Amino acid sequence: MHRIRRIAASLAAVTLIGSAVPAIASATSVITISGATASYPLVQLLAHKYSKLLHNKVSFRISQGGAQIGVNDVAAGRVTIGDVSRDPLPADPAGLVFYPIAKYGICVVTNKSNPLPNLSEAQVQAIFTGKTHEWGQVPGAGVSGPIDLISRTSTAGVLTNFKTLFLANKSVATTAAQEPSEGLLEQQVANDPHAIGFLSNYRADKGTVNPVGYNGVACSLANATSGQYAATARFYEVTKGKASGAAAKFIAWIDTSKAAKKIISSQWIPSH
Amino acid sequence: MSALVPDVALPAAPQRGRRSSVRTWRWSDRLVLLAAWGAGLTLCAVTAAIVLYMGYRGVQYLRPALLFSRPQVSQGQAGSGGFLDPLLGTALLTVIGIPIAAPLAICCALWIVEYGQGGRVRRSLTRVVESSIEIVAGTPDIVIALFGLAIFQLHVLSFVSFVGEGGGVYGRSFLAAGTMMSLIALPPLFVATRDGLLAVPAHMREAAYALGKTRIATIRRVLLPSVRSNIATGVTLGVSRIIADTAIVIVLLGDELRLAPQGGAPGLGLLRGTGSTLTSYVFDNSPAGEGDAPQKAYAAAFVLMLFVLLLNLAVERIARAHASSGGSVAVTGVV
Amino acid sequence: MERLRAPWSDHRAGLVLGAVALLACLSVLLMIVFVAARAWPTFAHNGLAWLGPSGNLTTQVENTLATSTDPPPSAFHVRVWPILYGTLLVTALALALALPLAVLAAVFIVELAPAALRRALVPVVRLLASVPSVIYGLIGVLVLVPFVGGHLITASERTSLQSTVQLTGAGLVVAVVVLAVMIAPIMVALVCDALAAVPAAWREGAAALGVNRVRAIRAVTLHAVRPAIVAAAVLATARALGEAIMISMVSGSVFFSPRPGDGVAFFFEPLRTFASTIVDYHEGLGAPALSSMLYACALMLLLSAFVLSVGGYFIKLPLRRYQVRG
Numbered sequence: 001m002h003r004i005r006r007i008a009a010s011l012a013a014v015t016l017i018g019s020a021v022p023a024i025a026s027a028t029s030v031i032t033i034s035g036a037t038a039s040y041p042l043v044q045l046l047a048h049k050y051s052k053l054l055h056n057k058v059s060f061r062i063s064q065g066g067a068q069i070g071v072n073d074v075a076a077g078r079v080t081i082g083d084v085s086r087d088p089l090p091a092d093p094a095g096l097v098f099y100p101i102a103k104y105g106i107c108v109v110t111n112k113s114n115p116l117p118n119l120s121e122a123q124v125q126a127i128f129t130g131k132t133h134e135w136g137q138v139p140g141a142g143v144s145g146p147i148d149l150i151s152r153t154s155t156a157g158v159l160t161n162f163k164t165l166f167l168a169n170k171s172v173a174t175t176a177a178q179e180p181s182e183g184l185l186e187q188q189v190a191n192d193p194h195a196i197g198f199l200s201n202y203r204a205d206k207g208t209v210n211p212v213g214y215n216g217v218a219c220s221l222a223n224a225t226s227g228q229y230a231a232t233a234r235f236y237e238v239t240k241g242k243a244s245g246a247a248a249k250f251i252a253w254i255d256t257s258k259a260a261k262k263i264i265s266s267q268w269i270p271s272h
Numbered sequence: 273m274s275a276l277v278p279d280v281a282l283p284a285a286p287q288r289g290r291r292s293s294v295r296t297w298r299w300s301d302r303l304v305l306l307a308a309w310g311a312g313l314t315l316c317a318v319t320a321a322i323v324l325y326m327g328y329r330g331v332q333y334l335r336p337a338l339l340f341s342r343p344q345v346s347q348g349q350a351g352s353g354g355f356l357d358p359l360l361g362t363a364l365l366t367v368i369g370i371p372i373a374a375p376l377a378i379c380c381a382l383w384i385v386e387y388g389q390g391g392r393v394r395r396s397l398t399r400v401v402e403s404s405i406e407i408v409a410g411t412p413d414i415v416i417a418l419f420g421l422a423i424f425q426l427h428v429l430s431f432v433s434f435v436g437e438g439g440g441v442y443g444r445s446f447l448a449a450g451t452m453m454s455l456i457a458l459p460p461l462f463v464a465t466r467d468g469l470l471a472v473p474a475h476m477r478e479a480a481y482a483l484g485k486t487r488i489a490t491i492r493r494v495l496l497p498s499v500r501s502n503i504a505t506g507v508t509l510g511v512s513r514i515i516a517d518t519a520i521v522i523v524l525l526g527d528e529l530r531l532a533p534q535g536g537a538p539g540l541g542l543l544r545g546t547g548s549t550l551t552s553y554v555f556d557n558s559p560a561g562e563g564d565a566p567q568k569a570y571a572a573a574f575v576l577m578l579f580v581l582l583l584n585l586a587v588e589r590i591a592r593a594h595a596s597s598g599g600s601v602a603v604t605g606v607v
Numbered sequence: 608m609e610r611l612r613a614p615w616s617d618h619r620a621g622l623v624l625g626a627v628a629l630l631a632c633l634s635v636l637l638m639i640v641f642v643a644a645r646a647w648p649t650f651a652h653n654g655l656a657w658l659g660p661s662g663n664l665t666t667q668v669e670n671t672l673a674t675s676t677d678p679p680p681s682a683f684h685v686r687v688w689p690i691l692y693g694t695l696l697v698t699a700l701a702l703a704l705a706l707p708l709a710v711l712a713a714v715f716i717v718e719l720a721p722a723a724l725r726r727a728l729v730p731v732v733r734l735l736a737s738v739p740s741v742i743y744g745l746i747g748v749l750v751l752v753p754f755v756g757g758h759l760i761t762a763s764e765r766t767s768l769q770s771t772v773q774l775t776g777a778g779l780v781v782a783v784v785v786l787a788v789m790i791a792p793i794m795v796a797l798v799c800d801a802l803a804a805v806p807a808a809w810r811e812g813a814a815a816l817g818v819n820r821v822r823a824i825r826a827v828t829l830h831a832v833r834p835a836i837v838a839a840a841v842l843a844t845a846r847a848l849g850e851a852i853m854i855s856m857v858s859g860s861v862f863f864s865p866r867p868g869d870g871v872a873f874f875f876e877p878l879r880t881f882a883s884t885i886v887d888y889h890e891g892l893g894a895p896a897l898s899s900m901l902y903a904c905a906l907m908l909l910l911s912a913f914v915l916s917v918g919g920y921f922i923k924l925p926l927r928r929y930q931v932r933g
Contacts, residue, residue: 008371011367012367012371015360015363015364015367016364016367016539016542030434032440032442034890034893059532061442061526061528061532061546062528063526063890064890065890065891066890066891068672068673069672069890069891069893069894071675072672072674072675072891072893072894073440073675073893075675075676076440076675076676076893077440078440078893079440091673093675093676130770133769133770145762145765145766146762146765146766146769148765148773148775149773153669154669154672154673155672155891174663174665175769175770175771175772175773176773177773177775177861178665178861180860180887181562183561183562184559184560184562187559188775191753191756192756192775194765296819297819297821297822298822301819301821301822301825302821304711304821304824304825305719305820305821307711308711308712308714308715308718308719308821309715309719310711311707311708311709311711311712311714311715312711312712312715312716312719312720312724312728314708314712315708315712315728315731315732315735315791315795316727316728316731318735318788319731319734319735322735322738322742322746323734325746325750326742326746375627376627376630376631379623379624379627379628380627380628380631382624383621383624383625383627383628384628386624387621387624387625388628397625397629400632401628401629401631401632403916403917403920404631404632404634404635404636405631406916406919406920407635407912407913407916408631408634408635410845410849410912410913410915410916411638411849411908411909411912412848412849412850412851412882412908412912413849413851414849414851414882414885414886414905414908415638415642415849415905415908415909415912416638418642418645418885418901418902418905419637419638419641419642419905421892422641422642422644422645422902423637423641455634458631486616486617487617487620487621488615488616488617488620491620512737515739516737516738516739516740516741517739518739518740518741518852519851519852519886522852522886522889523889551739551741554741554742554745555741555744555852555856558741558744558745558748558749558856559748559749559856560744560748560855560856566749569745569749570745570749573741573742573745576739576741576742577738577742580734580737580738580739581734583737584730584733584734584737587733588730
């Protein structure tokens with residue numbers, strides 16, 4: 001009996017110590033973030049860099065769910081900062097402060113076997129509202145057959161911006177598949193030759209899907225940065241009331257530091 | 273919730289005497305024979321397919337470096353590191369869940385078998401306890417996860433996780449997930465211990481009483497040692513359920529890839545922090561999570577399968593060792 | 608060397624053990640109380656009509672997500688018939704597929720298999736039962752869904768349903784097949800146990816009367832284990848209802864009621880169950896209206912687990928006659 005107890009105690013201690021080895025540094029403050037899936041890669045990189053610069057005195061917990069989830073969580077005090085990929089809406093709860101951190105472009109994307117070079121505004125609206133439903137009716141399409149619309153769930157900030165920038169506030173057809181995250185939308189488009197969707201430029205440029213030009217301008221980071229590509233939107237970090245404490249320092253660092261600007265410029269557009 | 277499979281006590285093989293040849297049977301009987309063979313072989317084929325496919329993909333994608341490197345924040349599969357932290361997370365959840373579940377299960381089983389058999393009130397209480405454990409066994413793990421979130425987001429229990437900088441109790445941590453995992457491991461431990469206690473012959477207890485030992489002393493000195501292998505089986509089954517559970521991890525452990533301890537104390541900080549386990553790593557890397565890394569998902573899933581296989585072998589080894597030493601381990605299924 | 612100390616009295620030990628045992632009951636009670644308390648707002652605003660069909664569930668769920676503090680009563684309005692229908696459909700079809708397979712496999716293992724195969728099949732069944740659901744989901748989403756989407760769904764089916772729903776391969780058939788594989792081992796194990804407990808004299812009596820093996824099984828043994836088959840079905844149903852992760856990965860995740868009138872396309876249509884809805888929306892638990900709806904789904908699952916446990920208990924009473932424990 002004693003031997004079993006000793007063995008069990010030592011096993012537990014070894015596991016705890018073994019787990020403590022990679023986690024030696026203890027953070028004194030934790031910033032919790034939730035929200036947009038489009039800005040998640042950016043915020044993750046920024047948080048990682050900031051944490052390293054401060055020698056792990058600040059740690060981050062980042063979860064996703066969509067821009068609306070970020071707004072809800074920060075308004076309810078559940079998280080410190082919300083990632084939001086759309087502009088503030090009138091329906092948003094009062095008292096939230098939006099800090100812009102970067103800009104991004106929104107690209108229409110198709111499967112790689114459908115190298116559609118360009119779509120006009122009218123064509124995009126006809127396709128995404130369901131009026132056009134055959135690839136045969138779209139000039140330049142590389143496939144034939146029914147058009148599979150892939151959209152996002154309503155929590156997505158990218159969807160809100162897509163409707164404003166591309167669809168003149170019309171709604172996406174109800175038959176569109178609703179993916180809960182950018183990654184899943186990218187996957188759906190990459191796996192389905194008949195699919196068409198929309199992604200932030202970071203994902204569209206990865207090479208897994210075909211970014212479609214809009215109104216004659218190719219959707220690329222260079223064009224979006226120079227302003228030639230018109231469909232750009234902002235990423236915001238949102239706090240309840242003015243940011244304070246560790247959160248304020250983090251947001252200020254993103255705004256002013258060169259390291260942050262370098263990270264942002266790698267795949268996104270600096271806001272200034 | 274993965275069910276437990278009983279040890280099948282099979283009857284002796286039928287005597288190979290003179291049996292009626294299949295050719296004399298009616299067609300419906302032949303059909304049933306064919307269907308039974310088909311069903312049995314399908315079962316074998318499906319298992320072989322799953323094991324072989326996971327093995328093939330695992331060997332294809334698993335590199336030893338993955339087991340020892342930590343997940344990295346990166347923009348593609350190549351740089352995203354390995355799954356050391358998920359492995360440690362799985363071990364941590366087991367280390368938290370089993371020590372909570374085991375005393376609970378053993379005490380319940382002891383009470384029911386030793387103290388709960390006499391008198392009407394006691395017997396109805398026994399039935400209540402057994403029914404509650406059955407209900408826990410039958411509850412889906414996602415409901416247990418939501419229950420955990422509901423109680424651990426109360427401010428009273430904020431010490432289990434931490435309070436974020438907006439005043440909100442995070443509610444998600446290894447402690448929270450581990451406590452709910454103990455509910456998952458409780459039924460198999462309870463059933464194994466109870467059946468082992470029921471199988472102890474009455475004369476052992478009577479001999480102890482005849483020697484003047486009290487009931488509690490009998491439990492400590494006679495009964496518990498004799499059900500050691502049942503408890504071991506129960507623990508192994510509980511561990512295999514804990515490492516296989518995904519829903520509780522996804523809801524109660526947050527979205528972190530790496531172990532992220534919370535607070536100053538080295539041990540307690542780890543428990544109050546978040547991280548990931550093998551199962552949530554597989555889910556997040558599959559096309560259902562963020563889906564960018566099916567190769568990592570396959571590699572991690574292969575490691576998970578290996579653990580499950582090893583635990584199954586361990587259960588069988590314990591059963592065989594105990595059977596050969598003269599006891600009977602009847603591990604019946606959990607409702 | 609033994610440390611001498613006064614041992615506890617039996618009475619005290621009994622009380623302590625009893626208190627710990629009641630802790631288990633307390634956890635169940637707490638679970639029901641907390642889940643019901645969180646679920647109450649949805650039922651207060653919708654009543655039992657919550658389960659009925661009306662309106663587009665997708666837009667209703669969007670509404671629940673849109674408000675984070677002090678949601679107006681209209682935010683709670685949901686009608687979850689598609690979820691209820693999806694849950695019942697998947698469970699019923701998986702059970703219909705798995706039960707005959709499981710009974711036949713159990714008969715094979717206990718009665719008909721050669722000894723070597725029989726020894727191999729027992730660990731096989733146990734292994735199938737302990738494979739984690741995330742691995743079933745992984746195989747489903749990486750192997751079966753592309754196969755169904757790429758090779759089984761025809762372009763005409765896609766076009767005919769284009770105005771209603773998209774067929775991507777993730778849908779009813781993959782969910783049903785994988786779920787059947789998941790619940791079959793449970794039933795096999797229980798029925799094997801029961802078949803093994805049938806007295807040998809019955810088998811021998813049939814043989815003495817000149818009945819061949821299979822006929823003896825059909826006429827005698829299977830009748831004797833009918834309660835065990837029902838208990839196995841109850842257990843498998845409970846398991847199938849609670850499966851969340853695998854269904855979320857392979858079922859297409861759309862609030863849609865598959866329509867039998869669509870012919871073969873019925874099997875490719877996506878759906879959602881109560882458990883998979885909770886997994887899909889668990890990140891949105893911050894919005895009070897959505898959180899209350901998800902807890903209401905959890906309450907449905909809890910109640911069904913409760914009902915099935917109680918029902919299983921009453922079904923198992925006759926099992927005790929055959930000394931089948933469980």
